[in-house]
Amino acid sequence: MPELPEVETQVCDLQAVIGRKILAIKSDTPKSFVPALPTFRRKVVGQKIVTVRRRAKFIIFEFASGDRLVAHLRMTGHFLLAKSAAPLEKFVRHSFQLSGDKLWLQFSDIRKFGTLRFFRSDQKIPELEKLGPEPLERKFTKKVLAARLAARRGKLKAVLLDQTFLAGIGNIYADEICFAARLHPSSKVENLKPKEVEKLWAAIRSQLKKGVKNRGTTIGEFVDAHGRPGCNQKTLRVYRRAGSRCFVCGAVLQKMKISQRTTTFCVRCQRVV
DNA sequence: TAAATCCTGTCA
DNA sequence: TGACAGGATTTA
Numbered sequence: 209m210p211e212l213p214e215v216e217t218q219v220c221d222l223q224a225v226i227g228r229k230i231l232a233i234k235s236d237t238p239k240s241f242v243p244a245l246p247t248f249r250r251k252v253v254g255q256k257i258v259t260v261r262r263r264a265k266f267i268i269f270e271f272a273s274g275d276r277l278v279a280h281l282r283m284t285g286h287f288l289l290a291k292s293a294a295p296l297e298k299f300v301r302h303s304f305q306l307s308g309d310k311l312w313l314q315f316s317d318i319r320k321f322g323t324l325r326f327f328r329s330d331q332k333i334p335e336l337e338k339l340g341p342e343p344l345e346r347k348f349t350k351k352v353l354a355a356r357l358a359a360r361r362g363k364l365k366a367v368l369l370d371q372t373f374l375a376g377i378g379n380i381y382a383d384e385i386c387f388a389a390r391l392h393p394s395s396k397v398e399n400l401k402p403k404e405v406e407k408l409w410a411a412i413r414s415q416l417k418k419g420v421k422n423r424g425t426t427i428g429e430f431v432d433a434h435g436r437p438g439c440n441q442k443t444l445r446v447y448r449r450a451g452s453r454c455f456v457c458g459a460v461l462q463k464m465k466i467s468q469r470t471t472t473f474c475v476r477c478q479r480v481v
Numbered sequence: 482t483a484a485a486t487c488c489t490g491t492c493a
Numbered sequence: 494t495g496a497c498a499g500g501a502t503t504t505a
Contacts, residue, residue: 210499239487265500282500284489299489319488321500335501366482371501378499427499428491448498468483470497 210265210281212343212376213419213440214430218287219262221433222313225269225289229256229307234293237301237317242325251326252277264339264375274329278336279315285322288314289433296435318429340374343412344420350409357397357405364400364408365393366467376416379469380425380447385411386473387446392480393471394464399481418443446472 210218230252238245255271262268267287269277279285288296290312293303297316302324304313315322327333340356341348356374360367367373368382377385386393388411391404400408424430424438427448431437445455450463454474463472 214499280500282487283498317488318490319498321487369500380499425499430499469500 210286210424210430211378211381211419212262212265212416213381213422214286214424214438215262215265215267215281215376216420217424217432217438218281219260219267221289222260222267222269222287224433225257225306225311225313226260227257227308228311229254230304231307232305233302234305235302237320240301240315240317240320240322240324242323248324248326251275251328263336263342264371265378266336276327276329276333278325278327278333280323281317282319282321282323284319284429285315285317286429286431287433288316288431288435290314338372340370340372343374343376343416350406353409353412354402354405357400361398362396363393363466364391364395364397365469365471367397368412369467369469374412377412379471380427380444381415381419382469383447383472384445385415387478388415390478392475392478393466393473395479395481401481404481446474448472 233249235245241248255273257269258272259270265280267279290296291310293312296314299318300314300316302315306313365382365386368377389407419425419440422438422440423432425440426437427441446461449461450472452461454461454477457476459474459476461472461474463470
């Protein structure tokens with residue numbers, strides 16, 4: 209679930225850990241750590257957090273030493289801020305005890321796909337090197353999108369989901385972006401006209417900004433670091449609405465698989481190009 | 482380019 | 494009981 213807006217929401221809340229040292233790490237799911245937990249613990253315990261930021265769907269904790277802890281929430285992961293060591297949710301897998309006033313950073317993750325990785329200050333983070341631009345940054349202009357699209361072929365939704373093309377979009381926002389741009393998700397990007405690229409650019413920006421403003425989409429279990437759900441789900445137009453009627457034209461929404469992902473769209477509103 | 486994989490929960 | 498779920502990598 210967590211896509212750019214959900215990760216951004218988490219990072220915003222996690223500013224509360226800045227200036228704290230990690231005193232101890234407890235985990236019942238050691239598989240999530242790279243390197244393995246004993247080494248990870250040796251490298252991380254005692255380090256002071258100086259920044260917490262987002263890149264694509266990654267959360268990067270930077271330490272005073274320059275070393276970094278890179279977390280990925282995958283499908284069901286999320287951080288929680290707790291005032292005691294007691295787990296705030298049933299599926300808390302890891303817990304970081306922090307220095308200062310009582311504060312624990314917990315990591316809840318039903319499906320255990322989330323990852324926590326350690327990198328020394330002089331190490332490159334290969335996954336970050338390969339990422340495409342941040343869609344909400346100023347320098348991601350219509351021109352940038354047009355230039356990147358010109359170098360690609362294939363189905364629009366598959367391209368939107370590709371993190372090396374653009375960073376941070378997942379299944380929910382990909383469907384909503386296609387609908388907002390009135391483009392069918394299986395449109396071929398090589399066929400997009402300048403007008404359509406412009407609509408696509410505007411849709412990417414507006415849908416992601418809306419998601420951030422609404423503090424994420426909660427379908428199932430996403431919550432912010434205080435355990436509160438987001439409210440972007442109330443604004444969804446197509447995602448998971450197959451079989452229901454389009455809010456715009458009343459046609460029954462259809463679904464298909466693109467890149468192995470369920471894709472919902474309106475045949476009447478969204479044009480195949 | 483598609484399928485299998487990592488897990489566990491929910492819903493039909 | 495089986496299909497499906499927000500992600501991304503690995504393998505064929």
